[in-house]
Amino acid sequence: MGELSRRDMLKAGGTLGAIGALSVATPAQARVWTWSPSGSVAGTGAGADPRWVWDEEADPLVASLIDHGAVPDVNRLLRTWTKNGQPLPAGLPADLRDFMERARQLPPWADRGKLATAVEFNDKRGIYLGVLYGFASGMMSTVIPKEARAVYYSKGGADMKDRISKTAKLGYDIGSRKAYDADGEMIVTCVKTRLVHAAVRHLLPKSPHWQRAADEEIPISQADMMVTWHSLPTTVMKNLTAWRVPIPAHESAAFLHSWQLAAHLLGIKDEYIPASWQEADSQARQVLDPVLAPTPEGVKLADILLNLGAAIDAGILSKRVLGAFTRFLLGDQIAGWLKISRYPFWDGILNTLWEPFIAVREGTLKTFPGTENVYWLFDELLRKIVLVYLSEARPISIEIPLTNNPDY
Numbered sequence: 376m377g378e379l380s381r382r383d384m385l386k387a388g389g390t391l392g393a394i395g396a397l398s399v400a401t402p403a404q405a406r407v408w409t410w411s412p413s414g415s416v417a418g419t420g421a422g423a424d425p426r427w428v429w430d431e432e433a434d435p436l437v438a439s440l441i442d443h444g445a446v447p448d449v450n451r452l453l454r455t456w457t458k459n460g461q462p463l464p465a466g467l468p469a470d471l472r473d474f475m476e477r478a479r480q481l482p483p484w485a486d487r488g489k490l491a492t493a494v495e496f497n498d499k500r501g502i503y504l505g506v507l508y509g510f511a512s513g514m515m516s517t518v519i520p521k522e523a524r525a526v527y528y529s530k531g532g533a534d535m536k537d538r539i540s541k542t543a544k545l546g547y548d549i550g551s552r553k554a555y556d557a558d559g560e561m562i563v564t565c566v567k568t569r570l571v572h573a574a575v576r577h578l579l580p581k582s583p584h585w586q587r588a589a590d591e592e593i594p595i596s597q598a599d600m601m602v603t604w605h606s607l608p609t610t611v612m613k614n615l616t617a618w619r620v621p622i623p624a625h626e627s628a629a630f631l632h633s634w635q636l637a638a639h640l641l642g643i644k645d646e647y648i649p650a651s652w653q654e655a656d657s658q659a660r661q662v663l664d665p666v667l668a669p670t671p672e673g674v675k676l677a678d679i680l681l682n683l684g685a686a687i688d689a690g691i692l693s694k695r696v697l698g699a700f701t702r703f704l705l706g707d708q709i710a711g712w713l714k715i716s717r718y719p720f721w722d723g724i725l726n727t728l729w730e731p732f733i734a735v736r737e738g739t740l741k742t743f744p745g746t747e748n749v750y751w752l753f754d755e756l757l758r759k760i761v762l763v764y765l766s767e768a769r770p771i772s773i774e775i776p777l778t779n780n781p782d783y
Contacts, residue, residue: 408598410661412646414654416484416635420646425597425662430573430642436474437573441777446574450774453567460557478566481555482639490555490636492629496622497550503620505761507611508546510697511704513539513680515606518709519666522603523673525594528585528783529575530776535679544771546607549633565640567773572600572642574775584783588672598662600643605659608634612652614704618733627652669712677701677713696721696756703729724749 412420440446445468452464459479463472497504516522531538545564553559572595579585579594608631615622631652638648649655681697699721702710724745732753734740743750 408661410658414650414657415646416482416639416648416650417645418650420644422646425601425644425647428597428644429576429593429595430569432474433478433569433573433642434576436470437570437775438577440468440471440775441574441577446775446777450772453774454772457560457563458557459555459559459562461563475566478569478640478642479562481562481636482645484645485555485636486632489629489632492626493633494552494554496626496630498552499626500615500620500622501550502757502761503615503618504546504550504611506700506757507614507704508543508607509760510700511610511614512606513542514677514701514705514713515610515667515709516603517673517677517680518669518705518712519602519606519663520668520670520673521589521591521594521599521666523670523676524585524588525575525579525599527672527676528582528588528780529579530778530780532676532780533782535676536683539680539683540771541773544773545637549637554633555636561637562640564773565637569640569642570775571773574777578776578779582779582783585779588670597643597647600638600641601647601658602663602666604634604638604643605655605663609652609655609659609663613656618730619739620733620737621739631655667709674712674714677715681715697760699725700756700760729753 408422408424408426412418412422440449449467449471452466455464463475467475516526526532526538531541545561545568548554548559548561548564551559551561554561576593576595580592585594612627612630628651635648635650639645647658649658681694681701683697695716695718698710698715699718701713701715702717702722703725728743728745728749731740731744732750735743735750736754
């Protein structure tokens with residue numbers, strides 16, 4: 376273990392609280408987290424290193440539900456709670472009901488005007504977002520070591536198609552026209568996911584397989600959640616910018632705002648949520664870029680993702696096309712880590728013709744320099760990937776797990 380572990384800190388006499396944990400860290404460790412809360416949506420904060428902060432509200436509550444055998448009844452009741460404005464079902468434990476009523480509230484800084492603009496942005500850019508959520512973000516998750524291990528050894532790792540469907544629901548819900556409205560589903564999805572994260576924090580440390588592979592004692596810290604967050608909106612916006620997709624400033628800010636609210640509802644403290652794209656890029660350079668690395672678990676997960684298209688291939692989504700697209704989006708180093716082969720035909724046309732294709736779609740270039748067949752293939756590729764990753768409108772139940780991956 377290259378970093379100070381929670382066990383090490385407890386042995387040193389520190390407390391479990393974030394500030395107490397930092398008090399026993401070495402000066403070098405304490406300086407690792409340097410991003411200032413002044414750049415957050417809160418504008419202020421304690422500045423505690425988020426690696427030692429979890430979810431002090433949800434974690435003990437969900438652990439108690441699991442230990443007292445209440446989860447099956449809770450899951451059964453919560454299956455009926457699907458819309459943001461819907462009352463919580465009768466029969467929930469009082470402490471859980473109180474928590475969820477608090478957790479479902481939008482923060483005072485929520486801006487309905489920006490959310491309306493985000494709808495416009497998602498309507499215009501939805502087809503790009505599906506591709507980027509699936510491959511820039513989805514494949515990046517396999518080279519985020521803590522995330523890859525947590526997914527692989529938790530219950531979700533036993534059924535990756537179901538796990539990916541539930542992850543895709545987040546992307547679908549945030550991009551829907553009613554995302555945060557009373558008849559939308561984004562708030563419900565976030566609150567249920569927050570409960571799942573708390574359950575994983577309670578269960579995963581009991582897995583000997585995860586213990587042997589992990590370099591931490593409690594998964595899904597606030598830092599881990601921000602790493603995942605940056606693999607989504609921050610990474611998406613970087614790619615849209617690299618593709619030279621023309622995005623008005625107010626739409627860019629609105630898209631960010633929709634994801635800032637998602638972070639809040641997922642239980643990330645406001646002092647860690649970047650207030651601007653400039654702050655997001657700054658934070659990502661500290662928490663995301665340095666942690667990317669290969670793991671055996673991540674390589675296996677990537678292979679599963681690359682085979683997802685087989686069910687709806689229709690001659691378009693083969694493993695080689697998706698592999699080439701991953702290399703194009705994430706680069707040679709990450710593709711090498713994931714043991715993705717080179718596919719000269721697809722590598723070549725993506726590197727040469729993707730930007731002109733985007734320019735034609737956006738109306739900034741009148742004539743596509745390739746053949747009509749290649750343009751059609753690109754267009755179909757976009758649509759098919761969106762079908763895989765963002766066509767998850769069918770009922771999906773996000774439920775509190777009771778076990779880890781039974782295969783490990």
